[in-house]
Structures are given as structure tokens and as C-alpha cells.
Amino acid sequence: MLKFDRRLISHFDWPLLFATLLLVACGLATVLSATHSQDVLVSRLLIRQATWAGVGLVAMFLALSFDYHWLERYGYFIYAVALVLLVLTALIGTSGGGAQRWLSLGPIAVQPSELAKIPILVAVGCYLHRMVGDRRLTIGELIVPLLLIAVPILLILRQPDLGTAISVCGLTGVMLLVAGLPTRLVAGVALAAALTGPYFWTHLKPYQQERVLTFLDPQRDPLGSGYHIIQSKIAIGSGMVAGKGYLHGTQNQLNFLPEQHTDFIFSVFAEEWGFAGAVVLISLYFLLLMRCFIVAVRAKDAFGLLLACGLTAMIFFQALINMAMAMGALPVVGITLPFFSYGGSSLLACMIAVGLLMNVSMRRFTF
Amino acid sequence: MVALGQREVPSGLRRRLTIAVGLACLGFLILLARLWNLQILHGDEAFESSKRNRIRLQRAQATRGRVLDRYGRTLIDSRPSFNAILVPEDAGDVELTIENLAHFLEQSTAEVHSLLEKTAKRSPFAEIVVQRDLSFEKVVALETHQLDLPGVSVQITPRRSYPYGPELGHILGYVGEANPTDLEADPHYRMGDLIGKAGLEKYLENTLRGVHGGQQIEVDAVGRRLRVLHEVPEVPGNIVRLTIDLDLQQAASSALGARDGAVVAVDLKTGGVLAFVNYPTFDPNIFARGITHDQWEELVDDPHHPLTNRALQGQYPPGSAFKMVVAAAALEEGIINPFTRLYCPGGLQFGNHYFRCWEHRGHGSVNLLQALERSCDVFFYQVSQRLGIDAIARYARAFGLGQKTGLEFGHERTGTIPDTEWKMTHLKEAWYAGETLSAAIGQGYVTATPLQMANMVGAVATGKRMRPHFVFRTETPAGEVIEGEQVEEIGTLALRQTTLNQVRDGLRAVVNGPHGTGSRARLPDVNVAGKTLTSQVVKLKKQRQPIGQIPWKFRDHAGFVAYAPIEDPEIAIAVIVEHAEAGGGKIAAPVAHDVLEAYFRFKKERQNSTYAEVRSAADLAL
Numbered sequence: 001m002l003k004f005d006r007r008l009i010s011h012f013d014w015p016l017l018f019a020t021l022l023l024v025a026c027g028l029a030t031v032l033s034a035t036h037s038q039d040v041l042v043s044r045l046l047i048r049q050a051t052w053a054g055v056g057l058v059a060m061f062l063a064l065s066f067d068y069h070w071l072e073r074y075g076y077f078i079y080a081v082a083l084v085l086l087v088l089t090a091l092i093g094t095s096g097g098g099a100q101r102w103l104s105l106g107p108i109a110v111q112p113s114e115l116a117k118i119p120i121l122v123a124v125g126c127y128l129h130r131m132v133g134d135r136r137l138t139i140g141e142l143i144v145p146l147l148l149i150a151v152p153i154l155l156i157l158r159q160p161d162l163g164t165a166i167s168v169c170g171l172t173g174v175m176l177l178v179a180g181l182p183t184r185l186v187a188g189v190a191l192a193a194a195l196t197g198p199y200f201w202t203h204l205k206p207y208q209q210e211r212v213l214t215f216l217d218p219q220r221d222p223l224g225s226g227y228h229i230i231q232s233k234i235a236i237g238s239g240m241v242a243g244k245g246y247l248h249g250t251q252n253q254l255n256f257l258p259e260q261h262t263d264f265i266f267s268v269f270a271e272e273w274g275f276a277g278a279v280v281l282i283s284l285y286f287l288l289l290m291r292c293f294i295v296a297v298r299a300k301d302a303f304g305l306l307l308a309c310g311l312t313a314m315i316f317f318q319a320l321i322n323m324a325m326a327m328g329a330l331p332v333v334g335i336t337l338p339f340f341s342y343g344g345s346s347l348l349a350c351m352i353a354v355g356l357l358m359n360v361s362m363r364r365f366t367f
Numbered sequence: 368m369v370a371l372g373q374r375e376v377p378s379g380l381r382r383r384l385t386i387a388v389g390l391a392c393l394g395f396l397i398l399l400a401r402l403w404n405l406q407i408l409h410g411d412e413a414f415e416s417s418k419r420n421r422i423r424l425q426r427a428q429a430t431r432g433r434v435l436d437r438y439g440r441t442l443i444d445s446r447p448s449f450n451a452i453l454v455p456e457d458a459g460d461v462e463l464t465i466e467n468l469a470h471f472l473e474q475s476t477a478e479v480h481s482l483l484e485k486t487a488k489r490s491p492f493a494e495i496v497v498q499r500d501l502s503f504e505k506v507v508a509l510e511t512h513q514l515d516l517p518g519v520s521v522q523i524t525p526r527r528s529y530p531y532g533p534e535l536g537h538i539l540g541y542v543g544e545a546n547p548t549d550l551e552a553d554p555h556y557r558m559g560d561l562i563g564k565a566g567l568e569k570y571l572e573n574t575l576r577g578v579h580g581g582q583q584i585e586v587d588a589v590g591r592r593l594r595v596l597h598e599v600p601e602v603p604g605n606i607v608r609l610t611i612d613l614d615l616q617q618a619a620s621s622a623l624g625a626r627d628g629a630v631v632a633v634d635l636k637t638g639g640v641l642a643f644v645n646y647p648t649f650d651p652n653i654f655a656r657g658i659t660h661d662q663w664e665e666l667v668d669d670p671h672h673p674l675t676n677r678a679l680q681g682q683y684p685p686g687s688a689f690k691m692v693v694a695a696a697a698l699e700e701g702i703i704n705p706f707t708r709l710y711c712p713g714g715l716q717f718g719n720h721y722f723r724c725w726e727h728r729g730h731g732s733v734n735l736l737q738a739l740e741r742s743c744d745v746f747f748y749q750v751s752q753r754l755g756i757d758a759i760a761r762y763a764r765a766f767g768l769g770q771k772t773g774l775e776f777g778h779e780r781t782g783t784i785p786d787t788e789w790k791m792t793h794l795k796e797a798w799y800a801g802e803t804l805s806a807a808i809g810q811g812y813v814t815a816t817p818l819q820m821a822n823m824v825g826a827v828a829t830g831k832r833m834r835p836h837f838v839f840r841t842e843t844p845a846g847e848v849i850e851g852e853q854v855e856e857i858g859t860l861a862l863r864q865t866t867l868n869q870v871r872d873g874l875r876a877v878v879n880g881p882h883g884t885g886s887r888a889r890l891p892d893v894n895v896a897g898k899t900l901t902s903q904v905v906k907l908k909k910q911r912q913p914i915g916q917i918p919w920k921f922r923d924h925a926g927f928v929a930y931a932p933i934e935d936p937e938i939a940i941a942v943i944v945e946h947a948e949a950g951g952g953k954i955a956a957p958v959a960h961d962v963l964e965a966y967f968r969f970k971k972e973r974q975n976s977t978y979a980e981v982r983s984a985a986d987l988a989l
Contacts, residue, residue, distance in 0.1 A: 134378070177383060178380055179380065179383075180380070236402070237405040237409050237412065238416065240407070240413075240414060241406065241410070250421045251417050251420065254420070254585070254593070271417075275402055275403070282395055282398060289395075293388045302377065312388075313387070316394075324401070327398065
């Protein structure tokens with residue numbers, strides 16, 4: 001079944017691989033900066049992250065090794081497995097930082113919500129690719145995809161993990177948008193959001209509400225939640241043109257930056273490498289986006305396109321939101337910077353995503 | 368093979384995909400614009416903020432200068448003490464930290480909270496002193512529970528202590544934390560700095576405070592010191608020696624005992640104050656420790672007013688001591704001469720009022736010497752009628768009464784020397800001739816502070832007035848003299864030598880004469896001159912005090928002023944005992960006796976070897 005095809009090699013997307021590896025390498029270097037101390041240059045966290053990068057690399061190649069059309073067949077099954085993992089997390093997951101997000105598998109802990117994003121988008125893709133055509137989707141056709149994401153989102157929100165829930169909404173939204181949303185519906189949703197917003201607001205955890213309020217007015221409580229935004233903006237801004245130099249970001253090294261190795265890793269990078277470095281980093285992401293776009297656009301079938309689209313959406317929705325958040329342009333939500341932020345599950349998910357994109361890319365000429 | 372039907376991609380999908388990616392590109396552009404704004408346009412500000420974040424100025428408080436007595440004994444010391452410091456920005460969970468801190472400091476959390484509110488205007492990361500002068504146990508508790516107390520540290524600062532407690536409390540004053548007004552007035556101060564609040568601590572602030580140093584230190588987000596970037600060493604404050612002789616001060620204190628009153632002893636050669644006793648007094652140490660509300664209330668509500676500096680601010684009728692002024696005026700104006708005799712039948716009818724002599728049986732025919740010796744009131748009633756109040760007042764002012772003595776600090780009161788003009792301005796009434804009689808014996812409107820009285824008798828002794836002062840000299844911490852004693856003559860009595868001698872003879876007789884009222888001040892080997900005084904307070908008090916006061920309040924004040932030795936006056940002294948159970952001769956003269964006796968005893972002792980050594984050692988150290 002898996003007959004080796006020469007064309008697979010010739011169509012291998014090297015720029016995508018290199019851009020990814022470059023980002024992962026930069027990410028590791030930045031995690032090193034964010035986690036090292038005077039005594040320990042290579043922290044335990046860095047070793048763990050590097051290990052995950054290795055695991056991610058293997059997973060990436062596994063993800064491109066099979067024909068992605070398999071996902072069409074087993075998409076719902078994989079989706080079900082992801083749901084089970086999410087339920088298990090809710091039942092026997094381990095807690096940290098006020099949230100029950102992790103599932104311990106022996107010595108390692110994974111965050112099923114991060115990994116579930118791919119099964120969700122695969123399932124949505126499985127459903128949507130049969131519906132798409134020259135017309136837009138009907139409202140009835142939206143019910144299934146919305147149900148598909150509603151169940152995991154509820155489970156994820158329960159952990160709670162607002163950031164991942166928003167990511168899932170975002171990437172699904174992009175997929176639906178590309179698949180063709182009914183115009184009337186878009187208007188309707190906007191209206192509904194305006195009406196139900198207050199209800200969801202009241203159901204946000206206090207710290208989540210606090211984050212939104214603080215975003216609107218960071219000086220409100222400079223030592224509470226506003227502290228994150230202020231310190232992050234100071235870190236980024238103080239990098240100025242050329243940066244303070246690698247390992248010399250004072251905001252980072254002296255721990256003024258909160259969550260500097262996870263959600264605010266971009267601030268660490270921007271402080272130490274300045275505007276010049278940040279432009280290079282953003283260009284790297286842009287390059288990656290262009291490669292992903294090419295993969296999606298060139299996909300030979302609707303499923304491939306939707307799959308590539310969902311994976312691309314997953315990566316760049318997060319990248320944009322995370323960086324905007326670090327710059328104080330969006331509220332603080334726990335969304336990681338793909339390939340950069342410390343966190344094995346997130347890195348693994350992103351590398352699998354790239355593997356699947358390569359998978360789609362390689363098989364654009366096969367039948 | 369993959370059996371699933373693979374559908375061609377509808378064209379709409381690719382179009383919308385392009386739009387979506389276009390939106391993402393727009394997102395990247397927005398990010399770049401935002402970065403430009405943060406890093407290029409506002410980069411400098413952020414850079415400054417990041418520097419402020421990590422660099423803190425930690426002040427090294429200069430050790431406040433010590434205050435010594437004339438012979439080098441420490442009156443105010445600075446010793447290391449431990450303060451509990453809180454930086455709320457570093458505290459993490461502030462509530463929890465405050466709770467823990469309050470527990471270890473044995474304070475209520477409410478107290479810490481009110482402190483935080485009071486200091487709400489401080490700059491970020493400024494330290495708040497939660498408790499001063501921690502006990503050793505509390506220091507250990509804070510140090511061992513550092514993990515539960517983020518943002519809390521123990522700071523070593525020099526603390527003021529007053530080894531002799533209440534002795535000289537009013538003069539030494541005390542220090543307190545600089546309040547917002549102090550901070551605004553002088554940029555030298557930072558929150559938590561100690562600043563002189565009263566007495567010499569306040570007056571000598573610039574001399575004693577030194578120059579605070581500081582360190583620029585790099586800290587991390589939880590306020591841990593990482594390294595010192597820059598350091599400016601502090602310069603300790605200068606040492607001030609006072610003219611006070613601690614031995615004499617203590618002797619005077621015990622002579623007065625636990626009676627409300629004041630004793631002032633002044634060096635007549637220089638004007639330096641040798642002893643300055645107020646009773647009751649207060650212990651400046653309670654201010655140095657941070658006075659509690661209850662302690663403050665207790666001081667303020669005390670009916671004996673321990674916060675009042677009686678020697679400087681108490682305005683007492685000078686009573687019979689004023690007779691030396693009237694005597695000098697009468698002699699100088701030629702109204703009497705030493706041989707003039709006036710008859711005292713025990714009182715004098717003037718208008719429709721009968722003015723009594725204190726000796727109801729009368730003194731008979733007395734000359735000036737006898738009138739002073741026995742303190743005959745009628746003699747001075749008669750003299751005053753011929754002098755008139757304005758002449759009396761003129762002479763009184765020449766003796767330094769009715770005006771400030773010129774002491775370098777303190778809220779000195781002037782007392783009152785009335786004359787016709789004074790009464791017109793202040794009471795809008797003409798002067799009654801009868802009031803001159805009261806004034807002649809230092810009653811009525813006439814008042815003076817104990818310091819003025821000492822000055823007055825000193826003027827009789829030497830014929831001149833020196834500016835009283837407390838500062839003997841200022842020295843660097845190494846002992847180098849910066850400024851010596853500021854001796855200043857502020858007035859000479861323009862009196863004939865004979866006038867002065869005749870008044871002096873009268874004062875000598877008060878102590879040494881057969882009928883002298885001040886014989887209890889007599890010393891065996893030193894000639895003392897003085898004057899007793901017993902001043903009525905009833906009339907005054909009846910006007911001021913509501914009824915229902917304790918009878919003690921209505922008793923007369925007893926006093927004594929003196930100088931010695933007569934031949935070459937060195938020391939003048941004024942004693943006031945409020946509401947005494949008897950007159951000045953019985954109550955105040957013995958106090959003066961003890962002080963003078965002590966003064967000459969110490970002087971003699973210092974001339975023999977042991978004291979000479981102590982003193983020369985102290986002098987050598989300079």
C-alpha cells in the first residue's frame with residue numbers, strides 16, 4: 001500500500017522543513033536564554049524542550065510518511081481518541097497553575113488540549129470536504145462542524161484553557177471561512193456574539209476577566225494582571241533597534257517578565273535581539289506562512305486543501321495572537337508561540353502539523 | 368490504494384484561502400508597525416523603564432552625629448538597630464505577606480495596612496519601614512522565615528538613643544520619620560529618613576545628619592540584590608558638645624526632685640547653659656522607638672504638662688526677685704540712696720486698697736539693704752510710686768526681661784514687662800497707679816521665664832548679659848573642632864558701679880545676712896548672693912481655670928535666683944518650684960544651695976588629678 005514513489009522525494013518541501021527547523025532552533029536558543037541562570041546555562045527545562053523537539057522531529061516524519069488521505073478515512077476515529085484523552089484529562093489529569101490540563105504518561109506529561117487541535121481540524125476537514133463546492137455552505141451544513149468543535153471546546157474550557165479554546169475556534173473559523181460561509185450567517189453570528197457576550201463574560205474565571213479588563217487599561221493594576229502587559233511592553237521596547245544582546249535582556253534575566261519561557265517568549269527574543277531580530281523572526285514566520293499557503297493552494301483535492309488550511313490556520317492564528325499579546329495589542333490569553341514557546345505538547349503539535357503539511361505538499365501529484 | 372473519492376478543489380476555496388492568507392499577512396504588517404512603535408518610537412522610554420526596574424537606589428543612611436556634654440559624656444547616641452522593611456511590589460501575594468509579617472512582628476494586620484495607606488504616595492519599590500528597632504527574636508524570626516516573607520527585609524540603621532532618658536528631654540528633643548512636608552521642603556530626605564523633630568535634634572539637624580550615601584544595586588523581579596553597580600559612601604554627621612555639665616545637670620535634677628518646676632544654671636563668663644532642668648519631663652527614647660498613640664495621648668493629657676519646657680516657656684511672676692530691678696532703678700534715678708529709710712507697718716493703704724507686706728507685723732524702718740534682705744514689700748511699694756511704671760519697665764528691659772534672651776533655638780517666651788503703653792495696646796485701658804505697686808514686687812502683669820530670671824541675676828552679678836546657648840562646640844567624627852563656643856555679649860547694664868554694688872550687697876545679705884530670707888542657700892566656703900521669690904498664682908488661676916480644680920493649683924510658686932561666687936561670679940541660677948507648700952526661702956533656696964554646692968564641689972574635684980585625667984583624655988581625643 002505504501003509503495004515508495006520517487007516523486008515523493010522530488011516534491012519534498014525543503015523550504016518548509018528548513019524554515020521549521022530554523023524556528024525550532026531559534027526557539028530553543030530563546031528558551032535557553034529565558035531559563036538559564038547564573039549557575040546553570042542549560043536548564044532542565046531546556047533539555048526537556050530539546051527532547052520534545054527531537055520527538056517532534058520524529059513525529060513530523062511519521063506525519064509525512066503516510067498518505068494523508070488515510071486521515072479522511074480514520075479522521076473521526078482519531079477525533080474520538082482525542083475526545084477520550086480530553087475526558088481522561090478531566091477525570092485523572094494533573095493540575096498546575098489553577099488548571100487541570102495535563103495527562104501523565106509515566107515520566108512525561110502531555111497536554112491533550114494542544115494535541116487535540118489536529119484531530120479536531122482533521123475531523124472538520126473530513127466533514128467539510130464533502131460539502132464544499134462552487135456554492136457557499138448552507139447553515140444546515142454548519143451544524144456538524146460546530147458540534148465537532150463544541151464538545152472538545154467545552155472540555156477544554158472546563159480545564160480551563162481559554163487560549164486553546166480560542167485557538168480551536170480560530171482555526172475552525174478559518175476553515176469554515178475558506179470552505180465558504182453563508183454571508184447571512186456571518187452577520188447573524190456577529191449579532192449573536194453581541195447578545196451572548198455578556199453571558200460568557202460572567203462565566204469567565206475571575207483571572208480571565210481580569211486579563212481582559214487589564215488589557216483595556218494596563219495601568220489599572222500594574223502589579224496584578226496588568227503587570228504582565230507592562231513588563232512585556234517594556235521588555236520589547238527596551239530592545240530598541242539592536243537589542244540588548246543574547247542572554248543580556250535585563251527584563252528577562254532578572255525575571256521581570258512573567259512566563260518568559262512560555263507565553264511571553266517573544267518578548268525575550270525582542271528584548272535581546274531588538275527590532276532587527278524581531279523583523280527577522282517575523283519574516284521567518286512569514287516565509288513559513290507563504291510555504292504553507294503554497295502547500296494549501298497547490299493541494300490537489302479539497303480535503304488536502306482544507307487540511308493544509310486548518311494546519312496553517314492553527315500555526316499562524318496562534319503566532320499572530322501570541323505576538324500581538326506580547327506587544328500589548330491583544331488581551332493576555334494563554335496562547336503559545338508556535339515552535340518557540342516552552343511546552344512539549346505545543347511544539348509536538350506544531351511539528352506534526354508541519355509534517356502533515358509536507359505530507360499534503362509531497363502528494364500533490366499522486367493519485 | 369486510497370479508495371476514497373478525491374474531489375477536485377472548487378475554485379472558490381482557493382480564492383478564499385488567498386483572502387485568508389492575505390488577512391494573515393495584514394496581521395504580520397500590523398505586528399511590524401506595532402514593533403516599530405514600541406521599539407523605535409518609544410524604545411528609549413521603555414529602556415529607561417527597564418533600567419528603573421532593575422536598578423534601585425539603596426540609601427546608606429549616614430550615622431547621625433552624637434551629642435555630648437561639656438566633658439564628652441554621650442547625651443545622644445547612635446547605635447545600630449534593625450528595622451523591618453517591606454517593599455509591597457516585591458511581596459507577591461501582598462495580603463499573605465502582610466499577614467505573615469504582622470504575625471512575626473506581633474502587630475495587627477490592620478496596623479500594617481494603615482501604614483500602607485499612609486505611604487500610598489511613595490514611589491514604586493520604595494521601602495516602607497514597618498517596625499523599627501526589632502528585638503533580636505524578631506530579627507531571627509524574619510530571617511528564618513524569608514520564604515514566607517517575599518519583599519520583606521531587615522535593614523540595619525543607626526538608631527538614636529538617649530542614654531540619660533528624660534534628663535534634658537526638652538533640650539535634646541527627638542527625631543522622627545520625615546513627614547510629607549519635610550520631604551517636600553528638603554530634597555535631601557527620603558521616606559523613612561529620620562529627621563530632628565524637636566529640640567537640639569531639630570535645631571542641629573544640618574550638623575548632625577551627615578550626608579547620606581547610597582548604592583545603585585541591580586535587583587531581580589523579587590527584589591533580590593544581585594550586585595552593586597555604583598556606590599557613594601555616606602558621611603557621618605558631626606559631633607556636638609553642649610555646654611551642659613552632666614554632673615551638674617543630674618545634681619540639679621535630684622535637687623528639684625519630683626516637684627513641678629525648673630532649674631536653670633548659666634555660666635556667667637560665657638552664657639553657656641550648665642544645667643537645664645524641667646520637671647516633669649519626657650523620655651525622648653519613646654519617640655526614637657516610634658511613639659504609640661497611647662503614649663502620645665498620655666503625654667498630652669498629663670495635667671502636669673510634661674511636654675512643656677518650663678525653663679524656657681514657663682512665664683512666672685518674678686515676685687520678690689523683681690525687687691533687684693526696682694532697687695537698681697530707684698538708686699540710679701536718685702529716688703533713694705543706701706541710707707534712705709522707709710517705714711513698713713506691715714502694709715500700705717493706697718487709694719481704697721490696702722497693699723500688704725508679706726510680713727504682716729511689718730519690718731519697721733528699713734533701708735535698701737534691709738529691704739532686700741528681708742524682702743520688704745512696703746519699701747518697694749513706696750519706691751515704686753515715685754519711680755512710676757514706665758521707669759521700672761525701662762530698667763527691667765535693660766535686665767533682659769520682657770524680651771527673648773537670644774537662646775539659639777526653642778520656642779522661647781518673652782514674659783511680660785508692663786508699662787502704660789503696653790496696657791493701652793494690650794488691654795485698651797489706662798494704667799492705674801495701684802498696679803505699679805503690684806509690679807514693684809513682681810506681681811500683677813509682670814512675668815518672666817526661669818531662663819530670663821537667671822539672666823537677670825547674672826546681669827546684677829557681672830553688669831552685663833551674655834547670650835545663653837547650649838552649643839559648646841562642633842566637631843567632626845574624627846574629633847576635629849569645626850566651630851568653637853559662640854560667646855556673645857548682648858548687653859551691658861548702663862548703671863553706676865555704686866548702684867550695682869548696693870544691689871549686690873542686698874543680694875549678699877539675702878543669703879548671708881542675719882535676717883536673710885535666702886539663708887538656706889548659704890555655702891560654707893563660697894559667697895553666694897541671691898533673692899527669694901514667692902509669687903501668687905491664685906488671682907491668675909481664678910481667671911483662667913474653671914472651678915473644681917484641686918487646691919494644689921492655687922498654691923504660690925516658690926523660687927530663688929542666685930549667683931556665686933560674689934567676688935568673681937561664675938554661675939547664675941534660677942529655681943522655680945510650682946505650687947510649693949511654702950515660700951521661696953524654704954523651698955527653692957535649698958535647691959539652689961544643692962546645685963551651687965555641687966557646682967563648686969565638681970569644680971574642685973576636676974582640679975585634682977582624677978578629673979584632670981578624665982578631662983585631658985577627653986581633650987586629647989580632639
